[in-house]
Structures are given as C-alpha cells and as structure tokens.
Amino acid sequence: MKYPSKILEQVVDSFSGLPGIGKKSALRIVLYLAQNPHQKSKKIVDSISRMTEELKICKECFSYSDFDICEICSNPSRDRSIICVVESIRDLMAIEDTQQFRGRYHILNGLISPLDGIGPDRLNIDVLVERIKSSEIQELIMAIRPSIEGDTTVYYINRQVESLPVKISLIARGISFGSELEYADEFTLGRSISERIPYQRHRA
Amino acid sequence: MIFKKILFAQFKNLNELSFNPKPGINFIIGNNGVGKTNILDGIHFCCMTKSYFHHSDKMSIQHDRDFFRIESLLTNDEEHQIIVRCKKNGQRVINFDSIAYSKASEHLGKIPVIMIIPDEVYTFINESEERRKFINYSLVQTDREYFYQLNLYNQQIKQRKSFLKSNNPLSFENNSLLDAYESDMYKAGRYIVKARSELIKKINPYLEEFSREMSDGQQSCSIRYKSNYDEEYALSEWAKQRESDALSGRTRTGIHLDKLECFFNNQSLKNFGSQGQIKTFVIALRFAQMKYLQSESHRNPILLLDDLFAKLDEDRVAQLVKLIERSPIDQCFITDTNLDRAKKIAKQINQRTSIHIFNSNQLQIHEKE
Helix, strand or coil, rough: CCCCCCCCCCCHHHHHHHCCCCCHHHHHHHHHHCCCHHHHHHHHHHHHHHHHHCEECCCCHHHCCCCCHHHHHHHCCCCHHHHHHHHCCCHHHHHHHHHHCCCCEEEECCCHHHHHEEEEHHCCCHHHHHHHHHHCCCEEEEECCCCCCHHHHHHHHHHHHCCCCCCECCCCCCCCCCCHHHCCCHHHHHHHHHHCCCHHHHCC | CEEEEEEEEEECCCEEEEEECEEEEEEEEECCCCCCHHHHHHHHHHHHHCCCCCHHHHHHHCCCCEEEEEEEECCCEEEEEEECCCCCCCCCCEEECEEECCHHHHHHHCCCCCHHHHHHHHHHHHHHHHHHHHHHHHHCCHHHHHHHHHHHHHHHHHHHHHHHHHHHHHHCCCHHHHHHHHHHHHHHHHHEEEEEHHHHHHHHHHHHHHHHHHCCCCEEEEEEECCCCCCCCEEEEEEEECCHHHHHEEEEEEEHCCEEEEEEEEEEEEHHHCHHHHHHCCHHHHHHHHHHHHHHCCCCEEEECCHHHCCCCCCHHHHHHHHHHCCCCCCEEECCCCCCHHHHHHHHHHCCCEEEEEEEEEEEEEEEC
16 A cells, blocks of 8 residues: 555554554554544553553562552452462453452463473463462462363462462363353363252352 | 265365265266366365365465365255355364354264275375374264364373473473373373274274175285373383483374284285285275274265276276175265276166266266166
8 A cells, every 4th residue: 555654654554463453444543543633642652651661560460550569469358368370461350350259360471382482481380389388378269261271281380389288279161151052062061061060059 | 964065166176166966876077187086075174174185274275266165065864054164364164054163173073984095005004194094084083082182182292392392301300391291191192092992993893894805705804003102101101201302302102103003814914915905905994994983973974985996906896896885875976087987887886876077167967878
C-alpha cells in the first residue's frame, strides 16, 4: 500500500503485528487517531509511556502492580496460607473473576518445555520454593492447564517441594457446566468418570 | 460404510473432480499421472484425516493454490457427510455431519481403512520404521488410549532430548525434570508394549491363514514382536544413559526402537525370502490387518489397492482376487492403467464390480458389454 506520508506509515507499521491487529486494522486505528482531536492521541501516548516506566511486577506473586507488592498480596483479608499457582496473569485474572478464591497467587510465567527453550530456571519456580520455605503456606493449588507440558510442570514443582510440609492440590478436570455429555471429548469424559466425586461433597 | 459421492477441489492434481463410487469393488482406470492414486489418497484423508504419503498437509494442496477441500457422502444405515479442508497455513478442519471436530484424532477409527501400495513391499522389509508404522496404523484405528499414550511418549522423548542437549551434564543427576519425562515415558511405554503385543498375538493367526492361502499352502508367515523397553529396567536405563544420550543426540532405550521381525516357514524373511515370498508376506499381512480392524471395530474397512495387479503374476492375481472376495469389506478401490486387465479381473470376482475411466479429467463409468 502507498502512504501519503512517511510519518503515517511508521505509525501503521508499529501498530500492525500487535496481537490481533493486521495491516488494515492498524491503518484504521491510525487514521482515526490522526483525524481526531489532538488530546486523544496524547492521552494514549501518555498512558503507554507511563505503563512502560511505572508498571511494576509484584515481588511476591509476579503479577503486574502499581506498587512493589500488588493489591492482592498486600490485602490483609486474603488467606496467607494458601497459594494458587498459575501459568500467566491472564489465568490469574480469570480465577479472580470467579470470586471463589480468597488466597494469594504465584505466577510461573510459562510452562516447562525445553523444546521451546523454556527450562525450569526460566520460570518463577525457585522463588516459589523459597516463598513456601519462608512463610506459613499450607496448600498449593495447581491451577495449570491440563496438557502434557502442564502435567510435567506440576510434577516438577511437586518434586521441588515434596520435602516441605505443604499440601498440593490440582484443580478438578471434567465436564464444563451446561455442556452436553455426548459432545465432550473422550479423555475428559473418561477422566470425569474415573475421578468422580461423592454427591454429598458436590451438594456442599 | 460406503462412499457414495466424493468431490475433490484443488487436491493434488485433481482440480475439480466428482466421483460417484458404487458399493463393492471399484476399478479406477487411467494412464500414469492422471490422478488415480490421488483419488485413493483423498479417500484415505476422509478416513484417517491425513495423507497416506505426505507428513505435511500442505503437500496435498494443488500448486499455487491456497487450500484444498474434499467433500464426501457416505452411507451405511444412514447418510453421513465428511468435509476435509486444509489451508496453506497448516489449518485443517474436518467436519462430520456439519460439526467440526475439535481434535482430528476424534475421527480416527470411524471408517477403518487399509491401503496397499506395491512400493511398500520393499520398504516394509528393509526399514524398521515402516514396520512400526504398520503397528501404530493398526492400533490408532482401534484404541483411542493408545493414540494418547503414543503421543505422550513421543512428546516427552522430544522434551527430554531437548533438555539434555541444552543443559550442562553436571545437572543431569537427580534431576526432577528428567525424572518427570522418564516417568511419563515409562507409564506410556508400559501401555504401548502391552497393546502392541496383543495386536501381534491377534494378527498372527490371520497372517498364517492368508499367507497359506495365497501360496497354496507353501508359505506360512508370522511376525514376532521384540520390544526395546523392559518394564523392570527402563527407568534405570534412561537414568543411566542421560549423559551418553546427550552426547549422541539419541535415546537408546524405549518403544520407539521396538522391532518387528518377519518370518516365513520359520526362516527370516529379510535374509532368505525371495521377492515373490516377500510380496506374498506383505499382502497377506495387510489382509490380516484388515481382518483385525474388522474384528476389533465391528466395522467393515475400506480397502485401497494402488496399482497392485500390475506387479503380480497371474497366479498371485487369482489368489488375491479370492482374498478380496472373502474379505469383510463393503467397498474396495483398485487403480490400474490397463482397462483389459481390469475387465478380466472384474469378471473373475464374484462380487459387485464397477469400472470408472478417467476421460479428460472426468471419471466416467464404463458400461459393461
């Protein structure tokens, strides 16, 4: 595509290639910003530049935060004895949305996969072990996606902490609410049958 | 299951082709290069969600095109539709009755299929990889858990290899991550070895029966399975071999090195078999595989024979015809370059046959005289 201005082209180039944005969407966004009042672009630029300079990573759980310790970790009403281990910040946000969990989190920042160049040392696993050693943590909930890499990562973490007095649990795997049994894949359905739960517990 | 109608679009050299097969035996006649084998491969795609020949889906897209599509209509008691679409970016969608599978593997085994191509006769005897492929091909169609375990094993062996390659050997001892990979390989291996041994146990009687039949009782064939995995030692072997595996870049122990040995009259086929004996063996083995698939899945397989008759002498052709007649198949597809030969064979076969002829990129049914 031919651009009337080099400046415009440069902005389009930097927008395109962002997750979910191709050349056409990028052009639409840039033209919108160019046509609209000056303040709009200024505001976006400012907020982005503030993010790059001021956004912090929580020293406890590795989530994004405005402070050294994030709001969840510093909240006194959250249970300090239980940690939910997740792969990414998006998973943390998904679990927070359920409002079912009142403990704190630990973000691994990926799953172990040497094939993709991710060894255990690239993830926040050592710090997790330290965290357990230095505080009163009684339970780790592994909220890791069910996959071969996920299972390997859980196995690895389990081995790192097995000598410590901490209980390890896995999120339940099974049929999602409101779905049809006949359309569930066989692994999930098979697992749901073999790892069924007593009805009394379900009702409670 | 019977294919009633297949539409190919931009699949290999089939730009636009509509094919209306009949129940029973379908001969597909045409000169070299018109696309006979591609029709068989398209049918294979509908059954196994991938090409028989190429590992990558992209290779099946017509040159300079962005995608291919195969639409097929099948019937047994009721009608089913399968649509396979592959794009150049590797995206593959398989619809069964208008519902897309979330994983293509869910489709495996719905329509059991066997393909026999003459070139394989030699690779089967000479390459152990081809023989393992034979085992896996049989089992993934009948055992869903096998598919899962094999996948797990292959994934973890790759991860282990990659870890060994990129890390310091001093860290290998008591390494929990390597333990994780090896324990998965151990568990998956146990399942795979058991499934493979049972498969061979079930196939051997069929193989013996068919090979005798094909050779007028002269040749009695069998296969022997030898695993490179021992439940008792596998874990300690892997732990011991970490350093040397890292150096060689290979994994020396495990089910990926399992052996399948072929015998005729208790002699090694590879060392003492003549070309004819090897042909008899491979064809008898495929029919045994078919019988196995049928008895495990209670579904009649589709049989695909690619230009097989051209490579056989008259006696063997006659025996093969007898085998086909007796086989539990609903539908069979046979390609050939020679119309007269096909007519002659069609006359011998005591089953419903139809002959389709390639004519300027169309398949026309040949009327019987």
